[in-house]
Amino acid sequence: MSELQFHLGLAFALFSLGVVGFLARRSGVIALVCLELMLNGVNLALVTFSNFHKNAEGSSLFLFVILVAAAEAAIALSILVALYRRTGSVYLDDFKSLKG
């Protein structure tokens, strides 16, 4: 296994873990944690390719991904806190009123 394959394999594994957790868990907080796992896997792939091609485009994208992830985490967590304050629950199955 080369170093490139090792890092890309780790990135794919992190992304897949995030997908499984996001789809299987019904808790809002853990869904967000799994979202961060997915973003982290993508970041690892970006930086790995950037490193192996000696090209800083991937590293620049990495910084943008981090900024967007920070904004997303802040907004989503404050929505969760507002939901918890209003209903006393963060479990996604409790919020089906938009389903009709």
Add this chain to the structure above:
Amino acid sequence: MEQPSVLQYVIGVFVLACGCLAAFARNPVVSAMALMGTLFSTGALYFGLGAYFIGAVQILIYAGAISVLFVFVVMLLDLKPFPVNIPGSSLGKVLAVVAGAGFLVALGMSVLPGLHGAANVAGEAETAKAVSLRFLSKYMLPYQVTGLMILSAVVGVVVLGRPRKEKKA
């Protein structure tokens, strides 16, 4: 160096273990702490690749700020460990595992064979310079827009976190 070193294997196992714990722990506090471990050890992987600037950013912003936000909110909400048995959710879980495994296999089969390369440690010493040059020339507009997005996120969080006014009866 073509092969990953022993240290990189150890860090990789740690990343995967923390990732599994973050995704499948019953207790949200454990999940948030494991997320912090995953992000931190991914930063260690970046150092192993020679991307020192990226590793520092990862540890400062991701492991330092974002995961602290998660831990803070989980502690604030005082959540109970989530029950395992939810009626009617087994099909969803099977589908989730199938989707995740399918992703892993598809990505691995399509990309991994035939790719060989060693880390360019020497070429990455200039990462900070190259990235900042791009941010000031090619990515100037996205950079400014990202600043606007962060500002709107801050305003949004303040609005969401404000206590609701009681309506006068």
